[in-house]
Amino acid sequence: MFNYFHKKNQTGVRKIKPSKPQDEKFSFPKTPTGVEGLDEITDGGFPKGRPTLICGGAGCGKTLLSMQFLIKGITDFSEHGVFMSFEEPSKDLSLNVKSLGFDLDKLKAEKKLVVDYVRVERSEIEETGEYDLEGLFIRLNHAIDSVNAKRVVLDTIESLFAGLDNQAILRAELRRLFHWLKEKGVTAIITGERGEATLTRQGLEEYVSDCVIILDHRVIEQVSTRRLRIIKYRGSTHGTNEYPFLIDEDGISVLPITSLKLNNEVSSELVSTGVPGLDTMFVGGGFYRGSNILISGTAGTAKTTIACYFANEQCKKHEKTVFFAFEESPQQLIRNMKSIGIDLEKHIDKGLLQIHASRPSLNGLELHLLTLRKLIKDFKPTTVILDPISNLITVGNENEVRSMLVRLIDMLKANNITALFTSLNKQNDNLRPDLAEESVSSLVDTWITVRDMEGIGERNRGIFIVKSRGMGHSNQVREFVIGSKGIELLDVEFGPEGILTGAARKSNQLQRTVKAMKLQSDLDRKDREIDRKRKVLEANIAALKNEFESVVEELGILKATEDLHSKIMIENTPKTKKK
Amino acid sequence: MENSPKIAANPEKYTFILFVSGMSVKSGHAIENLRSICDTYLKGNFNLQIIDITTDRQSAVDYQIIAIPTLIKTGPGQPRTLLGDLSDTEKVLRILDIKS
Numbered sequence: 001m002f003n004y005f006h007k008k009n010q011t012g013v014r015k016i017k018p019s020k021p022q023d024e025k026f027s028f029p030k031t032p033t034g035v036e037g038l039d040e041i042t043d044g045g046f047p048k049g050r051p052t053l054i055c056g057g058a059g060c061g062k063t064l065l066s067m068q069f070l071i072k073g074i075t076d077f078s079e080h081g082v083f084m085s086f087e088e089p090s091k092d093l094s095l096n097v098k099s100l101g102f103d104l105d106k107l108k109a110e111k112k113l114v115v116d117y118v119r120v121e122r123s124e125i126e127e128t129g130e131y132d133l134e135g136l137f138i139r140l141n142h143a144i145d146s147v148n149a150k151r152v153v154l155d156t157i158e159s160l161f162a163g164l165d166n167q168a169i170l171r172a173e174l175r176r177l178f179h180w181l182k183e184k185g186v187t188a189i190i191t192g193e194r195g196e197a198t199l200t201r202q203g204l205e206e207y208v209s210d211c212v213i214i215l216d217h218r219v220i221e222q223v224s225t226r227r228l229r230i231i232k233y234r235g236s237t238h239g240t241n242e243y244p245f246l247i248d249e250d251g252i253s254v255l256p257i258t259s260l261k262l263n264n265e266v267s268s269e270l271v272s273t274g275v276p277g278l279d280t281m282f283v284g285g286g287f288y289r290g291s292n293i294l295i296s297g298t299a300g301t302a303k304t305t306i307a308c309y310f311a312n313e314q315c316k317k318h319e320k321t322v323f324f325a326f327e328e329s330p331q332q333l334i335r336n337m338k339s340i341g342i343d344l345e346k347h348i349d350k351g352l353l354q355i356h357a358s359r360p361s362l363n364g365l366e367l368h369l370l371t372l373r374k375l376i377k378d379f380k381p382t383t384v385i386l387d388p389i390s391n392l393i394t395v396g397n398e399n400e401v402r403s404m405l406v407r408l409i410d411m412l413k414a415n416n417i418t419a420l421f422t423s424l425n426k427q428n429d430n431l432r433p434d435l436a437e438e439s440v441s442s443l444v445d446t447w448i449t450v451r452d453m454e455g456i457g458e459r460n461r462g463i464f465i466v467k468s469r470g471m472g473h474s475n476q477v478r479e480f481v482i483g484s485k486g487i488e489l490l491d492v493e494f495g496p497e498g499i500l501t502g503a504a505r506k507s508n509q510l511q512r513t514v515k516a517m518k519l520q521s522d523l524d525r526k527d528r529e530i531d532r533k534r535k536v537l538e539a540n541i542a543a544l545k546n547e548f549e550s551v552v553e554e555l556g557i558l559k560a561t562e563d564l565h566s567k568i569m570i571e572n573t574p575k576t577k578k579k
Numbered sequence: 580m581e582n583s584p585k586i587a588a589n590p591e592k593y594t595f596i597l598f599v600s601g602m603s604v605k606s607g608h609a610i611e612n613l614r615s616i617c618d619t620y621l622k623g624n625f626n627l628q629i630i631d632i633t634t635d636r637q638s639a640v641d642y643q644i645i646a647i648p649t650l651i652k653t654g655p656g657q658p659r660t661l662l663g664d665l666s667d668t669e670k671v672l673r674i675l676d677i678k679s
Contacts, residue, residue, distance in 0.1 A: 116640060118643065118645060119643045120645060124658075124659070124660050125660050125661075125662060126659065126660070126661050126662070126670070126674045127661075127662045127663050128650075128661050128662065128663040128664070128665050128666065128667045128670050128671050128674070129608075129609075129612075129663030129664040129665055129666035129667055130605050130608070130663055130664045130666070131605060131646040131647060131648060131649070131662045131663040131664065132603075132605060132646065132647055133645055133646055133647070134600040134603065134632075134646075134647035135598065135600070135632060135639050135644035135645045135646055135647045135649065136645045136646075138600060138632050138633060138636055138639050138647075139636070139639050139640055139644070139645075141636075142636035142637070142639070142640070160645070164646070164662070
């Protein structure tokens with residue numbers, strides 16, 4: 001105990017040191033872990049040349065994480081490694097990690113890795129006096145020197161406690177081991193089983209390690225999630241949250257909850273919705289590329305159909321699309337879409353479309369996220385469709401789903417992927433949005449709702465835009481029908497009390513036709529009347545003209561008579577004047 | 580003296596390998612203690628090999644040595660591994676199945 005306090009003081013001094021020359025941007029020396037996401041959380045990796053403790057219960061991935069650290073060190077950073085196993089014989093270990101694509105035998109043959117299995121069998125060992133663990137030190141030293149290792153893993157020291165009786169010696173020796181590792185300048189990982197009250201069973205390793213990471217494997221509602229948390233990291237800042245992580249065929253990857261800053265690039269390029277008529281409801285004529293679209297609606301309101309339309313449209317433009325179907329198998333989806341004239345199979349054959357169908361409960365939310373992440377990396381889609389996200393709620397609770405969706409959306413945005421989600425609403429009278437909708441509605445850029453409009457003995461489908469960031473949009477509820485030719489948005493029918501649908505629309509149309517006919521005949525009648533009036537007018541004009549002409553004629557005659565008269569007068573009188 | 584018929588009955592020699600590290604105090608004690616046990620109870624009916632793992636490191640790996648000093652009895656009978664400086668003579672004798 002005394003020793004422990006002494007130790008604590010030492011670390012206190014060391015802790016202050018790095019912060020002193022802060023003005024010249026001191027960066028704590030770190031060793032990249034090679035584990036996806038972990039370097040982000042640890043701000044660069046594990047402390048260089050110091051021991052790190054990884055603790056956790058059985059089967060939470062301690063050995064794997066440390067193995068990945070070693071192997072990535074060799075393959076990615078050309079730092080050789082030593083794996084000292086206290087639990088698994090080296091043959092078993094090789095076999096176990098082979099399934100993750102790690103070939104230990106090859107690395108061993110290339111003299112880049114040493115795996116030393118330390119067997120401590122209590123039944124074969126008797127203690128007869130004082131001893132120390134010099135043998136272990138020498139073996140470790142031998143292993144490190146033989147490959148010039150920079151990374152060392154000790155998995156799990158606790159086995160020593162199980163095999164040996166003298167706890168006092170062990171504790172003292174382990175403390176010495178940690179110091180020795182530091183002096184040796186190797187970046188070490190020590191794994192430890194989780195104790196009841198302390199992080200490790202012995203409550204020793206966590207104090208002598210410079211960085212402590214705890215792994216956890218929890219089952220909530222029959223779905224398990226693995227989590228990782230950094231408990232301490234001397235001399236460095238680190239993420240303090242619990243981060244979910246996954247083990248799959250590529251080893252471990254940690255998913256940071258969110259990118260904290262929102263600074264993804266945006267595109268003002270537009271992509272068509274694929275639904276004829278829907279484009280016109282947006283001022284811009286479609287969605288922005290890289291935006292998120294939510295289509296919510298009650299059961300049977302053609303959410304999937306709209307999603308497929310979008311997928312079809314994107315594929316037509318040679319955009320790579322991934323369709324996550326959580327309800328239907330790809331075959332079923334293809335068949336169903338064929339019935340309305342959409343051929344998805346064609347796109348799949350061309351390699352433009354991938355349909356991933358799985359039950360949401362197949363794996364935890366995180367694994368779904370990871371699958372997506374992998375796909376984005378490998379397939380590089382520009383469009384992603386999730387149908388429906390509301391099903392994911394069966395997997396996790398509200399917070400988890402929300403956090404998963406935030407991360408999902410972040411990830412999609414960062415990659416400038418246009419994403420379309422569908423969400424099933426519960427059929428309820430009030431218009432309060434339910435969980436899935438609520439969780440994402442503030443995150444999505446465009447929100448389209450499809451709903452049932454129940455009227456006089458019939459059900460009609462209506463579509464409207466709830467929001468569309470950065471773009472004007474129609475405020476109308478448009479009725480649409482799905483026939484063998486697909487979705488058709490009907491023109492807006494205004495009635496005396498608003499927009500009409502279904503039978504009301506038809507009766508209104510009929511009324512309008514009748515009205516129009518009546519109006520037409522009225523117009524015709526009026527036209528004829530005018531015609532007649534014109535004729536009367538024209539007749540009157542003609543009569544007046546005649547009258548006028550006769551007056552003019554009369555005037556002409558008078559003028560002529562007058563002229564003649566004066567002529568005669570002139571002829572008779574001028575002779576006298578000439579004289 | 581009672582163990583002489585035992586040796587006669589069991590002609591196989593005791594074989595020991597003692598692992599030590601350099602000139603450490605505990606290693607020295609172990610060598611001393613083992614020698615005195617052998618001299619007292621086995622009277623030349625043994626083979627002892629002392630391996631210094633600071634010079635022969637591979638042996639430490641081959642024999643699964645963790646603690647120093649370690650004594651391995653390879654025969655006769657069950658192989659046994661003893662950790663420590665062998666200062667508890669009674670226990671050592673019991674474990675090595677040597678009748679005092």
